[in-house]
Amino acid sequence: GAGVSQTPSNKVTEKGKYVELRCDPISGHTALYWYRQSLGQGPEFLIYFQGTGAADDSGLPNDRFFAVRPEGSVSTLKIQRTERGDSAVYLCASSAGGGYTFGSGTRLTVV
Amino acid sequence: ILNVEQSPQSLHVQEGDSTNFTCSFPSSNFYALHWYRWETAKSPEALFVMTLNGDEKKKGRISATLNTKEGYSYLYIKGSQPEDSATYLCAYPKETSGSRLTFGEGTQLTVNP
Numbered sequence: 001g002a003g004v005s006q007t008p009s010n011k012v013t014e015k016g017k018y019v020e021l022r023c024d025p026i027s028g029h030t031a032l033y034w035y036r037q038s039l040g041q042g043p044e045f046l047i048y049f050q051g052t053g054a055a056d057d058s059g060l061p062n063d064r065f066f067a068v069r070p071e072g073s074v075s076t077l078k079i080q081r082t083e084r085g086d087s088a089v090y091l092c093a094s095s096a097g098g099g100y101t102f103g104s105g106t107r108l109t110v111v
Numbered sequence: 112i113l114n115v116e117q118s119p120q121s122l123h124v125q126e127g128d129s130t131n132f133t134c135s136f137p138s139s140n141f142y143a144l145h146w147y148r149w150e151t152a153k154s155p156e157a158l159f160v161m162t163l164n165g166d167e168k169k170k171g172r173i174s175a176t177l178n179t180k181e182g183y184s185y186l187y188i189k190g191s192q193p194e195d196s197a198t199y200l201c202a203y204p205k206e207t208s209g210s211r212l213t214f215g216e217g218t219q220l221t222v223n224p
Binding site: 003 | 115117145147152153155157160200202211212213214215216217
């Protein structure tokens with residue numbers, strides 16, 4: 001596609017539920033990144049894929065968070081047993097090795 | 112400086128005012144410094160990627176400078192317009208260009224008509 005697409009744009013879920021956030025990167029971009037922006041903070045790194053594999057997952061806050069990119073294109077960020085502290089904007093970016101192109105994010109609200 | 116720091120945190124100016132903000136970053140192992148503009152509910156938009164000490168880049172009314180030896184970058188907006196209202200983020204890759212970015216907390220600019 002022309003840009004990075006993230007769905008849904010907004011998600012409200014109840015505490016304890018499971019959610020999946022999707023990122024569709026620019027076609028041909030091998031690198032894909034997930035960031036999380038909490039209120040009043042800058043975006044914080046979560047995980048980075050190079051192709052299908054997670055090259056760096058050191059930013060995932062705990063084992064409730066998991067991400068996959070099975071075919072090297074679309075990625076899904078999965079959050080189990082959501083907590084109110086998970087409420088944030090989740091941003092995805094892709095890169096071909098130079099600049100980064102961001103999606104418009106998924107705003108997750110856990111109530 | 113161990114991470115990225117931006118100041119001020121927020122700024123309110125009148126239409127037509129010129130303004131500037133600061134980004135401070137670790138000066139060792141420098142690769143690049145990125146500036147983004149992020150409007151609510153939109154994608155962060157890349158403004159500049161700066162790599163060389165002394166770099167000065169310009170895009171319309173917005174310009175940026177870079178000092179890698181002392182670890183800071185300035186972003187200037189000349190003659191602010193209401194459409195410039197956004198959060199301005201700076202970020203740097205911790206390793207080579209293309210690796211993950213470390214962001215500052217951003218400067219939230221509001222331009223009043």
